[in-house]
Amino acid sequence: MSNQAYTIIFYLFAAITVFSAAFVVFSRNVIYSAFSLLFTFFGAAAIYVFLSADFIAVTQVVVYVGGILVLLLFGVMFTNSIMQTDLKTDVLNMVPGTILLVATLTGILYTFYSTHSWMPSTKQLQGSIVERIGFETMSGFVLPFEMASIVLLVALLGAAFLARFEKQGNKEQ
Amino acid sequence: MGSSINAWSDWMTGFNPMGIPLGLIILAAIPLVFIAVYALTYGVYGERKISAFMQDRLGPMEVGYWGILQTLADILKLIQKEDVVPTSADKFLFVIGPGILFVGSFLAFAVLPFSPAFIGANLNVGLFYAIGIVSIEVVGILAAGWGSNNKWSLYGAVRSVAQIVSYEIPAAIALLCGAMMAGTLDMQKITMLQSGDFGFAHFYLFQSPIAWLPFLIYFIASLAEVNRAPFDIPEAESELVAGYFTEYSGMKFAVIFLAEYGSMFMVSAIISIVFLGGWNSPLPNIGGLALNTWTSGPSWGAFWIIMKGFFFIFVQMWLRWTLPRLRVDQLMYLCWKVLTPFAFVSFVLTAIWVIYVP
Numbered sequence: 073m074s075n076q077a078y079t080i081i082f083y084l085f086a087a088i089t090v091f092s093a094a095f096v097v098f099s100r101n102v103i104y105s106a107f108s109l110l111f112t113f114f115g116a117a118a119i120y121v122f123l124s125a126d127f128i129a130v131t132q133v134v135v136y137v138g139g140i141l142v143l144l145l146f147g148v149m150f151t152n153s154i155m156q157t158d159l160k161t162d163v164l165n166m167v168p169g170t171i172l173l174v175a176t177l178t179g180i181l182y183t184f185y186s187t188h189s190w191m192p193s194t195k196q197l198q199g200s201i202v203e204r205i206g207f208e209t210m211s212g213f214v215l216p217f218e219m220a221s222i223v224l225l226v227a228l229l230g231a232a233f234l235a236r237f238e239k240q241g242n243k244e245q
Numbered sequence: 246m247g248s249s250i251n252a253w254s255d256w257m258t259g260f261n262p263m264g265i266p267l268g269l270i271i272l273a274a275i276p277l278v279f280i281a282v283y284a285l286t287y288g289v290y291g292e293r294k295i296s297a298f299m300q301d302r303l304g305p306m307e308v309g310y311w312g313i314l315q316t317l318a319d320i321l322k323l324i325q326k327e328d329v330v331p332t333s334a335d336k337f338l339f340v341i342g343p344g345i346l347f348v349g350s351f352l353a354f355a356v357l358p359f360s361p362a363f364i365g366a367n368l369n370v371g372l373f374y375a376i377g378i379v380s381i382e383v384v385g386i387l388a389a390g391w392g393s394n395n396k397w398s399l400y401g402a403v404r405s406v407a408q409i410v411s412y413e414i415p416a417a418i419a420l421l422c423g424a425m426m427a428g429t430l431d432m433q434k435i436t437m438l439q440s441g442d443f444g445f446a447h448f449y450l451f452q453s454p455i456a457w458l459p460f461l462i463y464f465i466a467s468l469a470e471v472n473r474a475p476f477d478i479p480e481a482e483s484e485l486v487a488g489y490f491t492e493y494s495g496m497k498f499a500v501i502f503l504a505e506y507g508s509m510f511m512v513s514a515i516i517s518i519v520f521l522g523g524w525n526s527p528l529p530n531i532g533g534l535a536l537n538t539w540t541s542g543p544s545w546g547a548f549w550i551i552m553k554g555f556f557f558i559f560v561q562m563w564l565r566w567t568l569p570r571l572r573v574d575q576l577m578y579l580c581w582k583v584l585t586p587f588a589f590v591s592f593v594l595t596a597i598w599v600i601y602v603p
Contacts, residue, residue, distance in 0.1 A: 103335070103338070103391060104337075107338065107341075107384070107388060110345075110381075110384050126368060126369070126370050126374075127370050127373070130370050130373050130374045130377050131373075131377075133377045133378065133380065133381075134373075134376070134377035134380065137380045137381060137383075137384065138377060138379075138380030138383065138410070138413070139380075141380075141384060142380065142383050142384070142387070142406060142410060145384070145387050145391075146403070146406070149387070149391060149399070149403070201369065201370075202369055202370055202373075202429075202430055203429075
C-alpha cells in the first residue's frame with residue numbers, strides 16, 4: 073500500500089479513538105459509555121499496530137476488551153436502576169478546569185517542541201518481536217515479571233477468600 | 246502464482262489496478278464468502294440432516310432432492326421478513342449486537358492459513374490474536390442481550406459471557422502447549438513445522454505422549470466458547486427460550502447464526518492447525534507410493550484444512566445430539582476444578598518434554 077493509504081487509515085483509526093473516547097465521557101448513559109469504550113480500545117490497538125507493536129496490540133485487545141471491558145459491562149448491568157440514574161456530564165468548575173487544561177497542554181507542547189525530534193533507535197529490530205519479548209521477560213526483566221505474577225496471585229487468593237467467606241456466612245441455607 | 250509460501254495472498258495484496266487495493270478487498274472477502282457458503286450448506290442443512298439421522302428421522306425432505314434446497318428457501322424467507330425491533334428494546338445496541346458478534350467471529354479468519362499459499366494476514370502473533378479476538382464476540386453478545394431488554398436475553402448473555410470468559414483460560418493454556426512445541430505463534434510456521442514424509446505422524450498430536458491432553462482440553466473448552474452442546478446453557482431452550490437471541494428475527498437472526506457457524510469453523514480450524522497439522526496431508530509416503538507428495542500443494546492444502554475443520558464440526562454436531570446439557574454450576578466446576586488444573590499439568594509436562602526429550 074502507498075504511504076497515502078497508510079496515512080488515511082491512520083487518521084481513520086485516530087478519529088475512531090478520539091470520538092469514541094469523547095462519547096465515553098460525554099454520554100449520559102453508562103451502558104453506552106461502556107460500549108463506546110470498545111471502539112476506544114480498538115482504535116488504540118490499531119495505533120499500536122501502526123507502531124509495529126503487534127504483540128502489544130493483541131495484548132491490548134485481550135486485556136482491555138476481554139477483561140476490563142467485560143468486567144465493566146458486568147458491573148454496570150448488575151447494578152440496580154442503572155437506567156434511571158441520570159449521569160452528570162455538565163461542565164463544572166469552569167475556572168480550575170480551564171487552568172488545569174491549559175497548564176497540561178502547555179507542558180506537553182513545550183516538551184514536544186523543546187525535544188528536537190523523534191529519537192529512533194540505532195539498533196534495527198531483527199526477526200520476530202514475540203521471541204525478543206519472551207527472552208527479555210525471562211532474562212533481563214525476570215524480577216519485575218515474577219513480582220507482577222506474585223501480585224496477581226495474591227489478588228486471586230484474596231478474591232477467592234472474600235468469595236468463600238461470604239458463602240460460609242449464611243450456612244443455615 | 247507459484248506454490249511457494251503465501252504466494253496467492255501475496256499476489257492478491259499486490260493486485261491494485263488503478264491504484265485501488267482491490268486485491269486486499271478480495272482477500273478479506275474470501276473468508277466471508279466461505280463462511281456464508283459453508284454455513285448455508287454444511288452448517289444449516291448438514292446439521293439438520295445429521296441431527297435427523299442421529300434421531301432416526303429423515304430431516305428436511307420436501308424442497309429439492311433430499312431437501313437440499315431447504316436452506317435456500319429458509320434464507321429467502323428470512324430476507325423477506327419484517328425487520329422487527331421491539332418497542333422497549335435499546336434500538337442502537339439491539340441493532341449493533343449481531344454485527345459486533347459477527348465481526349468478532351470473522352476477525353479470527355484473518356490469521357487462519359487456508360492453504361500453504363493463502364493466509365489473510367501472516368502475523369507473527371497469529372495464534373495469540375486468534376485467542377484474543379474472541380473477546381469481541383463477548384461484547385457483541387452483551388450488546389444483544391442487554392439491548393433486547395428481556396430478562397431471558399440478559400440471562401442468556403450473562404451466562405454466555407461468564408462461560409466464554411472462564412473457558413478462555415484452559416483453552417489458551419492448552420493452545421500454549423502446542424505453541425511451545427512449535428516455538429512460535431505464527432500460524433503458518435506452526436503448520437509448516439508439522440509437515441513431513443510420514444504425514445500424520447508429524448502432527449503435534451502424535452509427536453508427544455502428552456499432546457492428547459491439551460488437545461482434549463482445547464476441544465472441550467472450544468465447545469464452551471462457541472456455546473455448543475453440552476455447554477449451550479446460554480440458549481437453553483427449556484429454560485431461557487433462546488437466550489440472548491430470543492428477540493431476534495429475520496436477517497439479524499441469520500447474522501447471529503452466521504457468527505455461530507463462523508466461530509464453530511474457527512475453533513475447529515485452530516485445533517486442526519495446532520494439533521493436527523493444518524493444511525498438511527495426513528497420508529504418509531509408503532516407499533514408492535508417495536501419497537503425501539501427491540496430496541500436497543496449495544489446492545490440496547485448502548482441501549485438507551477445510552476437511553479437518555468439517556470433521557471437528559461434525560463431532561460438535563454429534564455431541565450436541567448425544568449429550569445432555571450441563572447445569573451452570575457443573576459448567577463452572579468443570580472449567581475451574583477440572584480443565585484448568587489439567588491444563589496446567591499438561592503445560593508443565595509439555596514444557597518438560599520439549600526441553601528434555603527430543
